[in-house]
Amino acid sequence: MQLHRILVVLKACGATALALGALFWPGPWPAAADPGDTVADRVFGQTNFTSNICSLAAVSASTLCPPVATALDGAGNLYVADRDSNRVLQYNSPLTTDATADRVFGQPNFTSMLCNQGAASPSASSLCAPLGVALDGAGNLYVADNNNGRVLEYNSPLTTDAVADRVFGQGGSFTTGTCNLGGISASSLCGPVGGALDGAGNLYVADGNSRVLEFNSPLTTDAVADRVFGQGGSFTSGTCNLGGISANSLCFPQGLALDGTGNLYVAEGNNSRVLEYNSPLTTDAVADRVFGQGGSFTSNTCNLGGISASSLCVPYGVALDSGGNLYVGDTNNVRVLEYNNPLTTDVIADRVFGQAGSFTTAACNQLSASSLCQPRGVALDGAGNLYVADYANNRVLEYDSPLAPVGGLAGAPDVVAQSSWSSWPPALALAALAVVALTGVALAATRRRT
Secondary structure, eight states: OHHHHHHHHHHHHHHHHHHHHHHHOOSOOOOOOOTTSSSOOEEESSSSTTOOOOOGGGOOTTOOSOEEEEEEOTTOOEEEEETTTTEEEEESSTTTSOSSOSEEEBSSSTTOOOGGGGOSSOOTTBOSSEEEEEEOTTOOEEEEEGGGTEEEEESSTTTSOSSOSEEESBTTOSSOOOTTTTSSSTTBOSSOOEEEEOTTOOEEEEETTTEEEEESSTTTSOSSOSEEESBTTOSSOOOTTTTSSSTTBOSSOOOEEEOTTOOEEEEEGGGTEEEEESSTTTSOSSOSEEEBBTTOSSOOOTTTTSSSTTBOSSEEEEEEOTTOOEEEEEGGGTEEEEESSTTTSOSSOSEEESBTTOSSOOOOOSSSTTBOSSEEEEEEOTTOOEEEEEGGGTEEEEESOTTSOOOSOTTOOOOSOOSOGGGSOHHHHHHHHHHHHHHHHHHHHHHHHO
16 A cells, blocks of 8 residues: 555656656757667767767867777777777776766877878888777777778787787787788788687787678687688688578678677678677587568668668677677668677567657658667677667767666656756756655655555
8 A cells, every 4th residue: 555655646746847848948858868778868060969079170089081990898898999190099987977078099099080191101000991890808908990801909908008909810910000911811800800819818809801801819819710610611711602692601891899708790781781790709600690680691681671670781780788788770771780699599679779669661860869860889788778879979878777667657758867966957957856755755654644
């Protein structure tokens, strides 16, 4: 009985807040901060959810132009590959601080943006069009430095410096940026796009040679790949869909991710599919599951059968949460798809971000906290918060625990979970205070009657 009274009280207080808000603040309401929804709760790179400016003439620690990939370390620090600014930005604990970057890689400061810092050749401190970021369990950073044909690794950069300590793809040289230096091999790279690491610290790189390379424990061994995916076991070929499109082929793979048991996921934009490989380090380089092609490994049609929860069109990014749920940045369909436990269920998406809940639309924008335009990289922190590189909007969006149950009163805006009271409209803050005050009074009265 007491629970019923409390619910009645909360409903009445919610109605009071809405009435006060409507009286003094007709809208729009701030973006909801409830977990369990597909509305973004924070934005990086823009001052609000309704702007998407790219201004390389005014590059700073608060701008992005355009972000391509995201990654988080074990402490929840965020890294963003900012392509045209030729840098990677790092944000300390972004959910508890602000949307201003704290460190920059590839540039001497936050206001510079030249490829290789304007030099004729690259260095261990420069970048040119970085497209991928990844971190290992120890917090070491890996950057796919696309135009320099290399992957850079930075030892514990949050406690040391922004100078790379290892280079992959250039024969150990930090001052060359040749595509396939010395010829295509297990030591070369050409336009690497993405990277990922498994729990043991093995490195996977999506290489522009239409392959994925795997390096065993590269921080304790060498920069020579030990396995190749997509080229039939050959380190000296780089053919798109070698032998025809199949479970064994790749064509310009982009995003990579691994789950907690070491299964590999590859976003393959040119083939409009995501491939999954079961425990590839102990089995083979042949994919075991395909997303986006109706179960077929031999088709590569954009939106096969029409745009739906089962289709993909140029997927770019992939990520997994700690529960094994899969997220895909479905770029040309202007959405992010989420698949519940796909290894034990099916390859049909269960949630969609960016299309107002519809699996059959692909509209870019109506710029807001609910929209997307060409999303690419996706990543999750340890708490299950989702980060999306919203490429064409020059921003990164963060969604609080999107798989959590939806909280709050049905139909009411969230007025108690925003990160800063000072950022609210005055009347909305008044409404929220009314909820708190009225709830306290009513609950006290309920206790006296029971």
